[in-house]
Amino acid sequence: MLVVALAMPRAAKADANLEAWLAALRTEAEAAGVSRATFDAAMKGFKPDLKLPDLVLPGRPKNDARGQAEFTRAPSEYLDRAYLMRLAKQGQELLRQHEKTLEKIERDIGVDRYSVLAIWGRETSFGRHKLGHDAITALATQAYLGRRKEMFRDELIAALRMLESGVPRSLMRSSWAGAVGLTQFMPTEYFIHAYDLDGDGKTDIWHSVPDALASAAMQLKGKGWVPGQTWGYEVKLTGAADCAYEGPTQARTIAEWNELGFKRANGKPWTEKQLTLQAYVMSPAGGYGPTFLALENFQVIRRYNMSDLYAVFVGHLADRIAGGGDFVTPWGGIAAQKTSHIEEIQTRLKAAGYEISIVDGKIGSNTRKNVGLYERANNLKVDCWPSDAVLKHMRSSASR
Known part of the structure; x- marks a missing residue:
């Protein structure tokens, strides 16, 4: 009985805190244009999903990266060669299947077909991966108990606005972080970049491949995509050219990197145009895997998902879909660190x-x-x- 007597006040306090949080959220949502009816229907019976990663809970590590493959898997595992080859083969089939759509995206938006297909491949395996969470529950949990409460509060309000605009709750299946649709849109991005490419008067990032791919292209464009430019080049580390040159703060022209000893891994000489480009060194596995000179479009892909491994995956998959081959330098045998x-x-x-x-x-x-x-x-x-x-x-x- 003593245990019950001690537990009840804690439970009552937790319930009171949640009720106060929901009341403040309702006011904020109404100010953003979400009706009380929509809010109440969406949040009715809400209970935080304590199994999600990145929550601040007693007994859980402060920096909890569970569920974030970019930070919990070794580079060689994340950039699995067999998986990349399989996705590339599927992507090449989709190139032909969606040729007119991809031509229109390149012409009207300015992002190449290979990169938008690579985003789709990385995010949902070209629609084959079924998202395992309800977006409202995931976002509300993160906004209430997560490490990045303010960011997820904004995303939750935007997700509620999506419901208000007529998006059915049944479509709001998401990743643990609340990203939805074929190319994994965060709700705030939906209202900025979603694009009706098929011209049916609806922006459907769940079922319309043209809309989903064009929306991803619009997001890349909005984040600074440079048309006609690749994401980066694999290079060899030679002599004084080592991985401690890494990072955007040490960016130089490729001509300067060439003088320091950074040569193309495939043995090809730099072209005059390439030598003028600004780039920085990026070694996702340190000295135990490929090193790259990363261009601006690498940074743009990172703004889609803030991870070096993610951006390398997308850039490399785009190259493979376009007919490119494997990395020249193999990945070493390092494991993910604690x-x-x-x-x-x-x-x-x-x-x-x-x-x-x-x-x-x-x-x-x-x-x-x-x-x-x-x-x-x-x-x-x-x-x-x-x-x-x-x-x-x-x-x-x-x-x-």
Whole structure:
């Protein structure tokens, strides 16, 4: 009985907090044009889905990346060769099937057919992947208990506006983060970039391939897509050209990278036009896989999904659909690192004066660069990877 007596006040408090949160949300939704009837129908009986990743809950790690394949899988696993080959073959079939649609997208929007197909392939395996969550529940859970409450609150309001505009709740199946449709649109993006390419008076990103692909193209265009330009080039690291040059803050012209020793991995010479392009070094597996000179369209793809591995997947799949082959440099045998392990390395780098702004337990471009700079400074092998060896060296140095 004592357990019940202690538990009841906690439950009552949690219910009261949720009711207050819903009341404030209702007011905000009404101000955004969502009727009370739509709101009440959508949120009736809402209970947070505590199985979702990225929630702030007692006993759960602060940096919970469950469900985020870009941060929980090794690069070689995420960029699985067999899967990419299968998607590329399907994409080439879809090139022929949707030729007129893709021509119209290129002509009217300015994004190439291969890239929009690659987005569709990565996001839902060309519509074969069935989304496992109700978008309203997922977004409301993230807005109430998530690590990025304000962002998801905006997305939830936009999702409610979608219902208000006539989108059926049955279509609002989503990823754990609330992205919907064939090309995985966040609700706020729907109202900015959704596009009726098939001309039937409806914007249907769920069933109309023309609308879904054109909407993805509009999103890429809105994020700065450069027509006629690829996403990047695989390069070889030679001599002083190492992975510690990584990151957008170290961007240079390809001519300058060429002078530093960055050569095309396929052995082809740089063209005069290519030499004038601005690019930065990007090594998603550090020294244990391909390295790229990333162009502006790589950054644009990252704005669709903020992950280097995601952008490499989409860019490389687009190349494969267009007839390109495999990476020249193979992926090494590194595994995904533990969040706590990466956090410790980030914390130690920050304490030592390296430019680590966020300790998040994720291996991003800035972390790889600063690991490489640490390795350079300490005469270690420069592989730009937050490995056990790097952490051991840091701990040893700190104990001296």
